[in-house]
Amino acid sequence: xxxxxxxxxxxxxxxxxxxxxxxxxxxxxxxxxxxxxxxxxxxxxxxxxxxxxxxxxxxxxxxxxxxxxxxxxxxxxxxxxxxxxxxxxxxxxxxxxxxxxxxxxxxxxxxxxxxxxxxxxxxxxxx
Numbered sequence: 001x002x003x004x005x006x007x008x009x010x011x012x013x014x015x016x017x018x019x020x021x022x023x024x025x026x027x028x029x030x031x032x033x034x035x036x037x038x039x040x041x042x043x044x045x046x047x048x049x050x051x052x053x054x055x056x057x058x059x060x061x062x063x064x065x066x067x068x069x070x071x072x073x074x075x076x077x078x079x080x081x082x083x084x085x086x087x088x089x090x091x092x093x094x095x096x097x098x099x100x101x102x103x104x105x106x107x108x109x110x111x112x113x114x115x116x117x118x119x120x121x122x123x124x125x126x127x
Contacts, residue, residue, distance in 0.1 A: 005071050006063060013072060017085055025049045051102065051110075052092040054085065062091045081118040090114045 007013040027050055032043045050056070058065050072078040093110050096102045102110060 010078050013081050020060050052089045
């Protein structure tokens with residue numbers, strides 16, 4: 001018999017997922033800026049968000065991805081919760097990409113991860 005699951009119910013997994021989303025949405029970042037007028041650096045902290053991912057959730061929760069997929073993704077009791085987690089990851093990344101919160105140079109990474117199709121089917125030439 002293996003170790004007991006960290007999250008014994010879908011509600012417990014859902015609650016942990018919500019805590020992870022709160023963690024992602026409230027990252028505190030230290031910033032420094034040079035003030036040309038007085039020649040000094042000023043520093044401060046601002047709140048930033050990071051994108052939700054299953055890999056990030058697993059690291060935050062102290063689970064390996066194989067444990068997550070073995071114990072939860074492949075378990076019928078947790079199917080709805082895991083589906084919601086996957087969908088929220090995709091919607092979050094897409095929303096942040098479209099709002100410009102994810103830098104444009106990372107677009108191919110996210111588009112490949114979620115199989116998004118932004119390719120234009122026909123070329124349009126404006127003259």
